Amino acid sequence: MSKASDPGENPRQIPRRGGRPLCLLSALCLPPSVFRLLISSFRLPLSTFCLPLSVLLLAGVPPGSVRAQAALEIMERVDQQARCSSRQYTGSLEVYDRGGKVLRKAWLSRRKGFGGESRSLVRFTSPPEVRGVGLLVLAHRGVPSDQWLYTPAIRRDRRIAPQDRSVRFLGTDFSYEDMQEREVADYQYSLIGEEASGAGSFFKIQAVPNKNLRSQYAYLYVWVDKNLFVVTRTEFYRDKELSKTLAAGKLERIQGIWTALELEMKDLKRGSRTVVRMSDVQYNKFLSDDLFTLRNLRDGDR
Amino acid sequence: MTLSAAALHAEESRWKFEGFWEHRTFTYFRPAETGETQAEADSHLRGKLTYQFKNMSLAVAPDLWIDSHGRMDRQSASLSDRTDRRPAVSSSELTLDFRTASLDLRVGKQQIVWGRADTWNPTDNVMPFDYLDLVETERIGVAAVRARRYFNSASLDLVWVPRFSPTRLPLLNARWYPRLQSPSALPLRFRSRARFPPTTAASSQLAIRWDHTAHGWDYSVSYFNGWNDIPNFALLLVSPAASSGGPATPSLEVNLQRSFRRIQVVGGDLAVTPAGLGVRAEAAFFRPQKGALDFSPGEDRDYLLYALGMDKSWGDWTLLAQVMGDIAFGSGGAVFPPQAATLRFPDRGLGHSLLGRLEQSTGPRASWSLTAVVRLQAGDSLLEPEYQYQLAQAWKLSAGVHLLVGSRTDFLGQYRNNSRVYIKLRQSF
Structure with missing residues (x-):
């Protein structure tokens, strides 16, 4: 593909509405999905968003429908602010076990495209035990993604089932589901309310995954910053039990996109937590298609 | 100008060094009939140095082995890998790579791994094994030229192996050598020598593989025309063993000659x-060279090896199950007819077997697994429970048991005296 034709040369394309990908937990890569959930920017003043909600309430629309419509619009805003044609960053993570002992890992993440039509490659760079391990994900809208895991020690790439969503990704507290790209339409939303704290004002939204998503979670609670339209906290429920929490920190606006440079995922059942830190974040950079091939997965980004 | 060019080259070049050191100790539950000690230890140091320059790269991966029980040849440093013992100093890889937009070319001693089944791969015939320990097997790199051409979602591999490398078998008269019943009351003592294929153009090996990914399917078809790296055994002489001074246990000395059959394999x-x-x-269909190279005419029969497996992961758990089969065509005799199953190696010894593996991650640092190989007709089996713990960032500790059970006339059961516990300490760098 020529450079001129690459989407990376057309930054911040206006996203289509309806059926577009969300990243409910989008792409940290390590968790691409979580990463996308927590990045956002805003273009419209908040009042333009709040007006329809007020109008609907005055018009006597049933509160349940109002809450659902409002929540959907908020999540679409979150998704819209996070859009980019490509993203690259280096990440490091610390996995703390119940006793507080820590394991550190680092990786390079690249993603091209967005949501339902995207390609991503995560390559671990340390520790030596997992150096070179790579995960290639080719996401297709409406059909399961293709995923391969390459393990240098056995020199094999292995197609893995995308539905293995509850499986931990390389010993972290992130599951493969947490890393998958999602569509806005994959969830049913409801606006639970608004909360304020010293950290700011937030919408609290419940997101229930559609059955065809086969999610490990029964529902999620998501806190969206009312000013930035960035998800700053997520709670993951299995049945009615709180299973995990995800918190975002160190928000920075990079190339117009609000980006959480620090994430903390806690697994309440296991008593472990994973802290992710991102650096060298670049959006809308030209990334060759050759980076997202089995050849490159095996060859270790030569 | 020269300095600028040198600086530019330095920026474009890239050195990389990685590897591991692993120390293993094994304690056997029972003494060996061959008189070896019940406690063994070995250490393996492997490094890999890669130098990349533009679209070329050079890689060398030296291996250093030491052990307590004489399976390593401490006197030799070897690249040929034809020695009975594992060289204490060798190199599993020594390659020069050249890469273009759609072609990878690799020349030198290299690792070529084919197949998508787990653990047991009928189409994986280019690179031989090291069976000095039949449970802890290693691979032996081959001197080869490999070209891989890419076509969008497909690739075509062409491999030429000019010099034959055999699979390294268990040492004669040692723990892991197949147990053959003596025709008399006297125990058997083996001697063996190998007759390797000549290193000529006509004797070289060729392999080709077409690999394709489409619509959620990964598949390949392959063809191999070379040598079976597992030898056939020709019985040269059986005689009372002469003792070399001092009182010795009377025994029968069996002289075997290892020779190798040409073989063609079509697989997918x-x-x-x-x-x-x-x-x-x-699956792969094997067509060995016809004719009696040995005293086992059945060994030239065509056969089919296949594996069908499924795996499922959920939460912290992974389950894998795979059936492995072996269908021989035609008829023929067998080596030492009552115990044909014992003179086998994993390539065919694990035909008619079920492989199962259950694994659970119990935390960021720890996991355990249970692996079982059960031969479906004879029932002899290998069970391996293992616990792994990440001691520190680069240090991992593994402890487990190799439990071998079954009749002494069956492939796995013959090694039931080799059940053992092990501890492995590994540092990666």
Whole structure:
């Protein structure tokens, strides 16, 4: 593909509405999905968003429908602010076990495209035990993604089932589901309310995954910053039990996109937590298609 | 100008060094009939140095081995890998790579791994094994030229192996050598020598593989025309063993000659992930050179090896099950007829077997697994429970048991005296 034709040369394309990908937990890569959930920017003043909600309430629309419509619009805003044609960053993570002992890992993440039509490659760079391990994900809208895991020690790439969503990704507290790209339409939303704290004002939204998503979670609670339209906290429920929490920190606006440079995922059942830190974040950079091939997965980004 | 060019070259070049050191100790439950000690230890140091320059790279991966029980040849440093013992100093890789937009060319001693089944791959015939320990097997790199041409979602591999490398078998008269019953009351003592194929153009090996990914399916078809790296055994002489001074246990000395059959293999493999399952299949049809090279005329029969497996992961758990089969065509005799099953190696000894593995991650640092190989007709088996713990960033500790059970006339059961516990300490760098 020529450079001129690459989407990376057309930054911040206006996203289509309806059926577009969300990243409910989008792409940290390590968790691409979580990463996308927590990045956002805003273009419209908040009042333009709040007006329809007020109008609907005055018009006597049933509160349940109002809450659902409002929540959907908020999540679409979150998704819209996070859009980019490509993203690259280096990440490091610390996995703390119940006793507080820590394991550190680092990786390079690249993603091209967005949501339902995207390609991503995560390559671990340390520790030596997992150096070179790579995960290639080719996401297709409406059909399961293709995923391969390459393990240098056995020199094999292995197609893995995308539905293995509850499986931990390389010993972290992130599951493969947490890393998958999602569509806005994959969830049913409801606006639970608004909360304020010293950290700011937030919408609290419940997101229930559609059955065809086969999610490990029964529902999620998501806190969206009312000013930035960035998800700053997520709670993951299995049945009615709180299973995990995800918190975002160190928000920075990079190339117009609000980006959480620090994430903390806690697994309440296991008593472990994973802290992710991102650096060298670049959006809308030209990334060759050759980076997202089995050849490159095996060859270790030569 | 020269300095600028040198600086530019330095920026474009890239050195990389990585590797590991692993120390293993094994304690056997029972003494060996061959008189070896019940406690063994070995250490393996492997490094890999890669130098990349533009579209070329050079890699060398030296291996250093030491052990307590004489399976390593401390006197030799070897690249040929034809020695009975594992060289204390060798190199598993020594390659020069050249890469273009759609072609990879690799020349030198290299690792070529084919197949999509787990653990047991009928289409994986280019690179031989090291069976000095039949449970802890290693691979032996081959001197080869490999060209891989890419076509969008497909690739074509062409491999030429000019010099034959055999699979390294268990040492004669040692723990892991197949147990053959003596025709008399006297125990057998083996001697063996190998007759390797000549290193000529006509004797070289060729392999080709077409690999394709489409619509959620990964599959390949392959063809191999070379040598079976597992030898056939020709019985040269059986005689009372002469003792070399001092009182010795009377025994029969069996002189075997290892020779190698030309073989053609047509195979294929497949991986697909329906409904959250990983499904993998692999099969290969083997056509050995006809004619009696040995005293086992049945060994030249055509045969088919296949594997069909599924894996499923959920939460912290992974389950894998795979059936492995072996169908021989035609008729023929067998080596030492009552115990044909014992003179086998894993390539065919694990035909008619079920492989199962259950693994659970119990935390960021720890996991355990249970692996079982059960031979379906004879029932002899290998069970391996293992616990792994990440001691520190680069240090991992593994402890487990190799439990071998079954009749002494069956492939796995013959090694039931080799059940053992082990501890492995590994540092990666």
